[in-house]
Amino acid sequence: MATASAPARGPRHVAIIMDGNGRWATQRGRPRLFGHHAGARRVREIVEACPDLGVKYLTIFAFSTENWKRTQVEVAGLMSLFRRYITKEARALLNEGVRVRFIGDRVKLDKKLIALMDELEQMTAENDRVHLTIALNYGGRDEVARATKRLAEDVAAGRLDPASVDEETLPKYLDTCVLPDPDLVIRTSGEARISNFLLWQSAYAEYEFIDTLWPDFTAEIFAGIVGNYSNRDRRYGGVKA
Known part of the structure; x- marks a missing residue:
């Protein structure tokens, strides 16, 4: 666990x-799933590091709507x-005071997995x-499309006045409606793209793209990135007087 104080x-x-699991495994001559298992184990360390770093909310990209294009295996x-x-982490997450939520479209997921998520x-x-x-089975465009559909249904049913719709309205229909927008988005593995992740919510987030593959992303690396964030000047489109 990281011991650095919160900035x-x-x-x-x-x-x-969380990118780079497959490449990490390939570099070791192992199948891609070996890397995914290593990446899953890394999640625990990062979650445990959050309180000491002042991070109250952690959102991780586990499986995208585009990932169905991968091999069936x-x-x-x-x-x-x-x-x-x-199944393995439920008790530890409960005992460590972690509240878990899932975002994404659950329709394509199997019933056993959905039941475990709900539980x-x-x-x-x-x-x-x-x-x-x-x-999980999440895509930013898909989320906005689903949110817009629900908003349109409320307008059609007379529950929402279309004249009142503004940029504060749509977030109430997003999967993340109970969460604050992310302040910082980190992508591992050296890729410099956002891959359809939290498109609406990250409009003013700071981004950090690093070369480290996800299974090698330690609490110490995490603490360093969080510490560097405090040096950024966030003006939200404005300028200093």
Whole structure:
């Protein structure tokens, strides 16, 4: 666990695109799923580091709407890993004061996995030490499309006046409606793109792209990035007087 103290102006909400599991495994001559298992184990360390760093909310990108394009073997292995992770980590997350939420479209997920997700959310609902959000079958465009559909249904039903719709309205329909927007988005593995992740929510987030592959992303690296965040000047489109 990281021991660095929280920076005075540190991020309250950090979102992470956990990239590089497959390459990490390939570099070691192992199948891609070996890397995904190593990456899943890394999540625990990062979650445990959050309180000491002043990070109240952590959102991780576990499986995107585009990841269904991967081989059937890899997708099936990932779904099995998600079920195993929830079953194995549920008690520890509860005892460590972690509240777990899942975002994304659950329709394509199997019923057993959905049941485990629901159970973990209910089990940890009273926790408040760290809010861990897991994006599973999630895509930013898909989320906005689903939110817009729900908004349109409310307009059609007379529950919402279309004249009142503004930029504060749509977030109430997003999967993340109960969460603050991320202050900092980290992507591992050297790729410099956002990959359809939290498109609306990250409009004013700071970004950090690093070369480290996700299974090698330690609490110390995390602490360093969080510490560096305090040196950034966030003006939200304005200028200093």
